[in-house]
Amino acid sequence: MPTPFDVLELDPDAGPAAVEAAYRDRVKEAHPDHGGSVREFLVVRDAYERIAEGYDALDHDADSEPETTAEAADREPPTPDPDQRLVRYVDYELLQERGWELTDPDLFEKAQAADVDGDRCGRCLVEDAQTLLEAAEADEMVWPYACRGGACTNCAVAVLDGEMPTGAGSILPRSMTDRGIRLSCMGAPVSDEATVVFNVKHLPGLDDLRLPISRFEQAELDD
Numbered sequence: 751m752p753t754p755f756d757v758l759e760l761d762p763d764a765g766p767a768a769v770e771a772a773y774r775d776r777v778k779e780a781h782p783d784h785g786g787s788v789r790e791f792l793v794v795r796d797a798y799e800r801i802a803e804g805y806d807a808l809d810h811d812a813d814s815e816p817e818t819t820a821e822a823a824d825r826e827p828p829t830p831d832p833d834q835r836l837v838r839y840v841d842y843e844l845l846q847e848r849g850w851e852l853t854d855p856d857l858f859e860k861a862q863a864a865d866v867d868g869d870r871c872g873r874c875l876v877e878d879a880q881t882l883l884e885a886a887e888a889d890e891m892v893w894p895y896a897c898r899g900g901a902c903t904n905c906a907v908a909v910l911d912g913e914m915p916t917g918a919g920s921i922l923p924r925s926m927t928d929r930g931i932r933l934s935c936m937g938a939p940v941s942d943e944a945t946v947v948f949n950v951k952h953l954p955g956l957d958d959l960r961l962p963i964s965r966f967e968q969a970e971l972d973d
């Protein structure tokens with residue numbers, strides 16, 4: 751029976767950076783749209799999660815009330831250290847509910863004024879070594895993802911302001927990256943500040959690329 755390190759083709763003493771890099775390579779090979787299969791994809795993802803589970807234990811407190819955007823606006827925004835970047839985020843579903851457009855120039859301010867739960871609009875700090883997805887999770891955000899390896903587009907964000915590289919090996923076509931779409935599991939903004947809309951997986955063009963999470967869940971049930 752292969753160990754998780756065997757699946758990722760790594761030495762057992764490989765460090766976190768090597769694990770992350772190996773996972774990104776392997777998950778692309780295993781992706782059903784790139785010559786692999788759902789089963790192979792799940793084996794790779796499971797191997798990665800088993801190795802990474804030490805730092806993946808987030809303690810969500812289900813009883814605590816989420817801060818609203820109005821409460822958050824009353825607080826001073828966090829001050830980034832030199833090795834951190836400040837990211838403002840808005841949930842795409844909020845745009846859809848309110849009829850707002852990605853091109854609205856004051857989108858973040860409008861979302862803040864809407865006084866919705868803070869996990870739909872807020873700010874987080876991204877450390878040097880973190881992806882945007884990891885930073886959001888560290889901030890106890892519920893941020894969509896499935897593969898964590900650039901292969902499914904569930905974690906896609908639209909970058910409205912600031913700079914965020916595309917990420918090596920991203921499956922996003924040029925037509926999407928030209929519109930500022932990025933995969934939050936593949937990297938983070940490099941500018942001191944950025945504004946992103948997360949949860950854009952249902953944007954026209956992205957939906958076609960997306961592998962639904964339910965597809966993986968069904969394959970797990972079939973195993």
Ligand code: FES
Pocket residue numbers: 894895896897898899900901902903904905906933934935936
């Ligand atoms: S979680 Fe699948 S591409 Fe980011």
